[in-house]
Amino acid sequence: MAQYSRVLDAVALITLQNPPVNALSGRVRQGIVDTVQRALADPKVKSVVICGQNGVFCGGADIREFGSPMTGPPLVPMIHAIEAADKPVVAAIEGVALGGGLELALGCHYRIAQAKAKVGLPEVTLGLLPAAGGTQRLPRLTGLPAALDLITTGRHITAAEALELSIVDRLTDHSAVDAAVKFAVSVADQSLDARRISSRPCPCPPDLDALFEAAMRKVRHSSRGATAPVACVQALRAAATLPYSQGMQREKDLMATLFTSGQARALQYNFFAQRAVARWRLPGGARWDGSKPRPISKTAVIGLGTMGRGITVCLAQAGLSVVAVEVQEKPLKEAKQAISGMLRRGAKRRGVAPALDLITYSQNLRAVADVDLVVEAVFEDLDLKTQIFQQLSNICKPGALLCTNTSGLNVDLLASQSRRPELVVGMHFFAPAHVMKLLEVVYGSRSSPEAVATAMDLGKKMGKVGVAVGNCRGFVGNRMLKPYMEQGLFLLEEGATPESVDGTLEEFGFAMGLFRMSDLSGIDVGWKVRKGDGLVQPGAESRVRQGRRYSPLGDLLCERGRFGQKTGRGWYQYDKGHEARPDPWLHRFLEEYRARHGLVARRIDRQEVLERCLYSLINEGFRILEEGIAAGPEDIDVVYTFGYGWPKHRGGPMFYAGMVGLAKVLERLEHYQQTHPDVLYMQPCGLLRRLVASGSPPVHKWREIIKNTHSKI
Incomplete structure (x- = not known):
């Protein structure tokens, strides 16, 4: 709903009320229509301020209404009516103005923002475009290059950047509502002709075609088959080349196509799925009711290799103190330098001070004696991790949580080395740990709900998307990855090339095909795992191991020192930098391998590649x-x-x-x-x-x- 109140100096204050983000539900839209009409009809009201309750202007459309019959007045006529008003309407932006919320603000004649507020048009992330005039009004304020960037990426920007782009008119360090009311009084008698954005021309650069051709190439490359970014570019072209009313019709037509698309359904499913996994639960829907996370203030990371460094950065950036342990002097010195660099670069991007003083370095494992939670991040070696857990069980205080950053080892086995197995969980970070959002929280047969809740809560504080999963070899992600990777190898044996397999998967939408991904992470990583499983037979090419089909291709490359990007050769060659180029040597190697095994190469089409890799x-x-x-x-x-x-x-x-x-x-x-x-x-x-x-x-x-x-x- 929208609450109406009159304040001093003939200003009507309209407050959106739909917690938590004042989304534009049918009831809210109806409330806006009713209260705006009331304000415009009241001769004692000279100007209007629209704000949101609880320090939030508006988070946009109510996504829960998607797919249901529409109730309440449509958004576009409502915003047009506000823009057409003969009394100044001022948006007081606090918290966020996103999606339809920003489009509502753009329909107002003025926008006053609190300095900490953020604005954006993120509809593209839901497979849609801003369809309440966003693609037509925004470029008339910001110019086309900025509008293309904001709308095709959906990124949120600070109030300061919004001021630079003319999206807002003024900033305040105090209450945006108070500032907007004061401002509304000052403009009560001014002409509104120049304040209606829809009546402005869209500023266009001299070579408009070149701008849009470049924009289309960019979104086609980055979106990898997603249709919404392409539609956003098309709508913005309409803003630049058509009268406003025709541009609005083009925006509407494009939105109609997107709204019912499978991609929009997929992206909206993702939106709700991300929120569903945060409410972690048992299979069948039952939740761990009553399990509250423990307070965590002091943490430790054991092992400062690539993963340990990233985890240390994550914890420090979350405001937690960290004892970072590396027993060898040279790796410790290198880790200090690397971690400091990551923290400084991250702080510069976010405009804050680097959290260098939160980290204490040590070569002594006993330095973790008084921490609340330990993340073990040593090499993926079961014997080494077992030894560390035995030591931690003796060193750590009784209530400390012991977490292992393993990508697939048995959490129950590691927990059995502890005196308190109920406090042991897996925290599987993804490389680079300070960048990747996913965190698999793995719990075994004896992990307590409280321990899992604490790990999930810690992941949230670090900005991760935590998913609670059960204990098995490879957990969820790596377990599913194994047949996917194996099918790629089998396809090579049967006649495919790394380029044909990767090209098909990248055309499907993966940022990187499976062989490029293998080169990036290191072919030797899987080789070491297979060695531990007893599958590797040095020099042998047998295609059956432990009673099932097996491809030794990865083993054979590793035996030749071809580990991927780090050695300059793998499934591809890397002469300079990280660009993967087809390797004639590998093609000859595959031909000779097939000949030795009597395999006749055949043409493998795109559909077979997708079905075998994805369906497995x-x-x-x-x-x-x-x-x-x-x-x-x-x-x-x-x-x-x-x-x-x-x-x-x-x-x-x-x-x-x-x-x-x-x-x-x-x-x-x-x-x-x-x-x-x-x-x-x-x-x-x-x-x-x-x-x-x-x-x-x-x-x-x-x-x-x-x-x-x-x-x-």
Whole structure:
């Protein structure tokens, strides 16, 4: 709703009321229409101020209304009526003005912002565009280059930047409402002709075609198949080349196409999925009721390699004190320098002081004796981690949480080395840890709800998207990655090239195909894991190991010192910098390998690459759901969109399976299982069969089908 009140000096104050962000629901829009009409009809009112309650102007549309029949007045006529008013209307922006909230403010004649406020048009992140005049009014204020940047990226900007771009007229360090009321009095008798943005011409550079051609190339490259950024560019071109009314019609038409698209549904699913995983729960929907996080103020990180350094930075930037331990002198010195550099660069970007004084360095493990929480981040070696946990159990205070940054080792086994296994959880960060948003919080059979809640809460403080997952080899992300990577190797054996596989996956929307990703992370990483599993046989090329099909291609490259980017050669060659170029040596190597094994290369089309790589990954996701390793499909999809580069406009692996059609996924898995009977994980999961037999319900109803008889959570 919107509350109406008259203040002194003939100013009507309209306050949006829809906590927590005063979203523009049907009731709020109706309230705005009613109160604005009342203010304009009142002869004692000379000007109007629109604000939001609780220090928040407006967070935009109420996304919960998407997909439902519209109630209340439409947004566009409401904003036009405000702009057409014969009394000055001033927006008092505090907190945020996002999406429809900023479009509402742009319909006002003036905008006064509190200095800490942020504004933006983030509709593109939901697969949409600003469809209440945002694509038409914003460039008339900021110019086209700035509008293209803001609308195609959806980024939020500070009030100071908004002032520079003429989006707001004034800033205040105090109450924006008080400043707006005072300002409204001063402009009560001024002409509004020049203040109506829709009547202004759109400033255009001399070479308009070149500007839009460059903008289109940029969004096509960065969006990798997402349609909303392209539509945003098209709408902004309309603002530059058409009269305002025709530009609004173009904006409306483009929005109509986007609104019902599968990409918009996928991105909106992602929006809600991210919020769902924060309310971590057991499979089947039950939540850990009553489990509150412990207060954490002093932390420690053991091991200051690449991951340990990033984790230290995350903790310090969250305002926590950190004892950073590295037992060897030279690595400790290098870590100090690297961590200081990361903190300074991060602080410069955020405009704050670097948190250097929060970190204490030590070569002695006993320095962690009084911390509240320890993150062990030594090399991924079970014996080493076991030794560290035994020592920490003796050194740390009784209530300290012991967390391991493992990418797939058995958390229960590590917990068994502690005197308090209920306080042991996994915290699987993703490299680089101070950049990547995903955090898998792994809990085993004896982890307490309080320990999990504390790890999840700590992840939130660090700005991470935490997903609580059960304990198994590889957890969720890496477990699903294994069949995906193996299928890529099998495709090479059968006639594909790294470029053809990666090109197909990147065209699908991945930022990086699986072979480029392998080169980046290091081919030797998986090699070491396979050695630990007893799969590597030096010099051998047998294609069956431990009773199942196996490709030794990665092992053979590692034996030749080809570890990826760090050695300049891997699946690609890297002569200068990080640009991957096809390697003729590798192509010859593959031809010779096939000849030795009697494999006849065949043409493998794009569809087969996608189906074998993606459906094998998805099938493993169904097994994870069936076993109760993940609470629901949203958890898996958040892991993959935030940690593994799955394109957000395709929702995530499990959502994508539903969009393709579960029956089709099942049919194609059965086909490939018959074609490759020695690849056991192509056997369709029982849960997938049950879902298809139940009529292939939408993803949000899968929980009704999932039976959690073997829950690991």
